[in-house]
Structure formats: structure tokens, C-alpha cells
Amino acid sequence: MGRRRTGEATGEVGALMTVPQVLHRACDTARELVWIFKGVMGENAYQAYLDHHERSHADGRPMNEREFWRDRTDRQEANPEGRCC
């Protein structure tokens, strides 16, 4: 769970790239796809919470991972999300 937010590929396109560069780009893209997939699955939620906590300079310690996921399902309990047909 890296802190780094995978930015969008911003490399220059058009110019000829060497083999290592191509490999590097491919790795970046693969990493980005994995990051998106994990995001869709909801795995990044705790990181998002930590980032938010830090940014908002809220007082007190943030919930640890275990507490966060418990809190998350508790919130789902009180606020169910529909699934479509």
C-alpha cells in the first residue's frame, strides 16, 4: 500500500523510445491498472481515509486499519447501498 498516488501516465508520446523506456512505461501502466483495479474493489479506502485525516489536520489519532474496516462495515450497516438488478 504505497503512499504515492499513481498519477496518470504523462510521458511524451511520439518520440522514439529505447527498449528500457518502453519497459518502464509498460511497468508504469501495469502498476496503474493494478491500482485502478484495487480502487474499484475498494481496497484503497483506508489509505484515502488516512490521507484525509492528515490533510484535514483533525485532532486525535486516526483509526488503525482494523478499526477503520470495522467502522466501515458498521456504517454500511446503518446506511445500506443498493445493488442494481
Next chain:
Amino acid sequence: MSKQQGGSHRQDPVLATDPALPPVAVDPQRAEAEERHWTPMKIVLWIAIALLGGVAWTILAVVRGETVNAIWFVFAAVCTYLIAYRFYSKFIERNLLKPDDRRATPAEYRADGKDYAATDRRVLFGHHFAAIAGAGPLVGPVLAAQMGYLPGTVWIIVGVIFAGAVQDYLVLFFSMRRGGRSLGQMAREELGVIGGTAALIATLTIMIIIVAILALVVVNALGESPWGVFSVSMTIPIALFMGVYLRYLRPGRVTEVSLIGFVLLLLAIIGGGWIADTAWGTELFTLDRTTIAWGIIIYGFIAAILPVWLLLAPRDYLSTFMKIGTIGMLAVAIVITRPEINVPAVTEFASTGTGPVVPGTLFPFLFVTIACGALSGFHALIASGTTPKMLEKERQSRFIGYGGMLMESFVAIMALVAALSIDRGIYFAMNSSGAATGGTIEGAVAFVNGLGLTGVDLAPDTLSTLASNVGEESIVSRTGGAPTLAVGIAQIMQGVFGGAGMMAFWYHFAIMFEALFILTAVDAGTRVARFMLQDSIGNFVPRFRDTSWRIGAWICTAIMVAGWGAILIMGVTDPLGGINTLFPLFGIANQLLAAIALAVCMAICAKRGLFRVLWIPALPLAFAAVVTITASFLKIFSPVPAIGYWAQNAAFRDALDAGEQSFGTAQSVEAMEAVVRNTVIQGTLSIVFVVLSIIVIASAIIATIKAYRNGGGTETEDAPVASRIFAPSGLVTTPAEKELQQQWAAVEPARRPARSGH
């Protein structure tokens, strides 16, 4: 904060964005110039897309050869979606919604790092898609395939562009501008007490009927199928294990646990095959439909009161995982195998209305049979639920709302292709009700060959061979759409992986995949409906408002489960077939919800003073209203017993009065009495739906006319807050957006109100 503002001259207040930060929105003139600047490359690209789409449509609609290759469906759909997305949704954005990226979204100004969390647009697209797409777009097109390939294809593609995607986009945008308010809350605000209350009751009854019919689809797929019953039941222990794993062993490792769950699921499917081969396995897991229906009812109640972490959340992860994986896999497989389809473009059932799968003529019944995939009201509940609270920037609502629905429409097209790719004789043998075929191979062969369809000559061993290939006792009268789709998917997938020997695996994989979505929708639907009911009862008995009050929760859950359970049992035991009598109600309910959502959107647009482009929501609203009200009236007043519930009711009552012992497909007096009972319920539900919808639509029209007279109405949006973040709006980052991204990247991290890490 509401303020009266003058109609079309309304100008958004200039938001003072932080001068110390780079711009939070692309300069409108720059964006406009980029969009309007047509480079030769762009022109060539769009001409190529238009030409390819045009050729595909010509082959489907004009040439109509003996056989049509499935790839043309894919091209027609994708090219049309691209054009609609680029031009029509842009038109809506520019002229109707006018998003402003200088305004913060609820995810920014209410950020709590939990429910309100700005989410990367591509991630949110996946979330939103996973929430809207389920079994609906997989089932409806299969049933509508009896009218030929063309009506369904045209409705799915044209319908999504002008109706379904518009509804999703508008609801998402309006909810986002209102802090993520729900459709029900918006209806109350825009339409007043009567319209709002009618919308609430309609939503609640619609949820009951939708859950019931989805459950019926599962029951029909699992009845008399030991393999299916075993592997689908195994999803429960698998989900429980995943829940415990996430709670106690490795919290937060969602992808990891989903992978483990997926592997266990595959083992459950393979294991199901072994167990169905043993004598004890067959004996233990061969269950009749009524038993399975009771099983689902009991399961539904327990699942809805168990803690979320134990069953619902883990199964939801598994369902999302399967959804994205399987749909992607199916798309690839269709493109690789490119099956030939030899179904007529339009069959006689479109005009005669005597189709054995679902009765009724093309208008209006095609449009209610295919609801999800073209226009699905249920989406309005999602688009006004979680998604608007996670949007990072206003302009992204087009990609998520409109684009997400286009994606679901594509799923529907793939389901249609899969259903069309199987032999027509088999299709009708599987989808004609047991009442027509008698449930036997001989009966099915006689019935299907007796339909008088050109080119259809069904042989008994075709059915028995297919049944043994897919590992089932029989495939006759497996109504509901899911088994047909599973056969179609199995045929397509075995062409890519595994060959004929793998057909049984793929068949049960597809059944599992649909059952998983449906069971998730059943739990989630029951829970959501329970909360709505508690909230409603809370108006009279305040104690019920407290959702953590156990007894209240249990009572309301029991009421909801009893509601859908009764309809489910009615469908399972229906002497007339079940799916063919109930499925139209599902479509009508879903489309009526869409009409309600579009009516709310129209009222909002009118209050914003946007009369010149009011047709954008009004056109699909008018269509949905005409279709559903006509379909409801036919269901209520039609003198044809197969179509009109009350005509059927009268016919059976007369027969009972005349002292007959059997009538039509009902073989006993009890069965005849059951038909009388069922038709009363179905007919009453039809009346309730249509009356509620007319109330909602009428109150929206009144609100619209009032707004027109006043040149606008009360603004119900939240007060604008200046945004402090930037993100691109579409899938592809434009040059201007890239420039801004670089400016933001250069800002010192400490000073940067960084976008969420999620």
C-alpha cells in the same frame, strides 16, 4: 440555501478560487477551442467510426442476410456509443447541465474520508458500473430475443442513448449539486408532498417486485439442478469465510481475499460436477422449485439481519470481482469466436403478440421486457446514492453517469448476442413455460415444432445431448433467461477455452455468476427497502426511525421479505408458468421508476429555467410514460387472457363457476384457484404502479408548467463552494488538462490540498 432566481438569465455566482493555487478548472475558452478544433486526424477518426457503425447497422437492419455475424452487433453498438458519448452527451453537458469545475463537489466540501471521498474518475467508473450492472441486462434481452434480433438491438442501443444514459447522467448531476441527496428526497423537494409520497411508495413496491422476480430467475435456474444448487449454496460458506478473514485475519486485503474467494468458487463449481455425478449428491441436492424458493426466502431474511461484514460485504466483493472479470472475458470471447446468428431480424411474434416466452406485441412489451440495458429506473437510486458523494469534479459526471450506462448497455448487447447464438429450437424449448411443454423432451419438441417457425425443426436428441453436455438432467422449460444465457455463454466460451468437454463447467460458471449478482441484489434490496419502510413507519411511530433498534429492524425486514417472498412463491407455483406472467411486471416497475426519476429531472430543469432544452429529459419521460402506462393498461384491461391479468382472472373464475375440473394449462381445481388468486395480486399491483406513476408524472408536469409561468423556480441546489482541487474530466486527459496537472504537480505537497489518495 435557496434563492429565487430569474430563469434563463441566471448566472452562476463567480467563485473566488484560491489565487495561490493553480487553476482548478480548464479555462472555458481554452476547452471550447480544443473541442471545436478539428484536426485532420480527428476528422478521419470520427468519419471512420461513423462509417463502420453505418456499415454495421446496414448489415443488421437492411441486408438481413440468412445469417448475421455477431461482430456486427459489437461494431454497431460500440460505434454508436462513441458517437453518442462524444456528441449527444456533450450537447447535454453544454446546454442543459453546464457543470462548473470551479465548484467543489460534495466529496470535496463535505469530505470525511469515508462516505464523502473524492475518488479517481476511473476507479469511480468501476464502482458505479459494479453497482448498476447486475442480472437485469443479462436476462431481459434473452427473453426479448423471441421477437428477432433487430427490435432488441435497436431498443438497447437507441434507448440507452436517449433515455437510459440521460437519466443516469441527469440524476447523478442533480444529486451531486444537492450534496448527494436521494431520489426520494429530491422528489419531495421538487414535486411537493403528494408527488413525493407517491414516489416513495412507488419506489418501495417496485423494489419488492424487482427483488421477487430476480429471485424467481435464480429459482428457475436452480430447480432440479443438483450441480447448480450445490455450487450456488457454497457461495454462502465462501462468503462467510471471506468475511471472517477480512474481519479478524487480514483487514482491508480486499483484492487478496476476493482472489481466494474466486478460487474457492471455481472449486465449488468443479466440485458440484463431481457431486452431481454421485447418487447421494443427486439425492441430496435435487430440490424442487418450491423448496428452493423457501430456501431463498429464509436465506434472504437471515442475510438481511446478519451483520454486514459477515455476509453482505464479502459477497459484494466477490460479485464485483466476478462481474468485471467475466464481462471482460465474454467481450473478448465474442470478438474471438464471432458466432454466426441465424435468427430472423423480426419474427412474427413481434406483431402477433403470441410469443411463448413473454406474451404481447412489440409495442409496448419489447420496451418493458428489456428494461435494464436500455432504461433502468433502479439506476436512479444508485446515481443518487453513493456515486455523487464520491465525484471528484463536476465535469466527471458525464463520464461516470452517461458513460457508465453505455457500458451496461453493452453488457445487454452481449447477452443478446449470446442468446441469439444458440439454436432457435433449443431457445424456445428452454424458454417456453412448463405449462406449454409439460416439462418433457417429447412435449417440448411437439410444442416448438408446432409453433410453425420457418427453419426450426427440433429433434429430441438435440435437447438430450445439450442437457448432458451442460451437466443437467433436462433443459426443457428452464425459463427466466439465466439458463439460456448460460448455454449461450458456454457455447461461446468453450470455443475459446476447453472445447466441448468444458461446456458443463462454463454453463455452471455462468449460472453461478448470475446467481451471485442476484443474491447480492436480493440482500441489498431487502436492506435498502427495510430502511425505507422504517423511515416511512417512523412518520407515525417515531421509534421505528431508530435503525439500530433491533426489534424494529427485524419487523421491517420480515415485512419486506414477506412481500417479495409471497410474490416469489406465487411465481414458482403459478400454473401458467411464472416468468411469462410476472416478467412484464418487473419491466413495467423498473420503467415506471425511470419515469419518476425523469419526471423529477424535468421539474428541476424547468425550475432552472432551461425550457429550450427541456426536451432532453421530456422526450425519454414521454416515451417511458407512454410505454409503461400502455403496458399497464393492457395488463389491466386487455380482453386477451394471456395479456390481461383481469381477463385471465375472469376466464378462470367462469371456468370454476361452470364446475370444470381443469382449464387451459391448469390441471386441477386447486391450480385454477391459484390462477384466480395470482391474477388478482398481479392485476392489483399493475393498478397500484400505474396510479402512483400517473400521480408522480402529473405533479412533475404541474411543477414544470408552474416554473414556465414564473420563468423558473426555487433553486434547490446547495450553495456553491469554491473548489481547491483539479482533476481531468474524461477517460483521456486533454492537452489543456495535462498542462494543469503539471502545474499542480509542481505545487509543494505541503501546500497542496492534495486530491484524495483514493
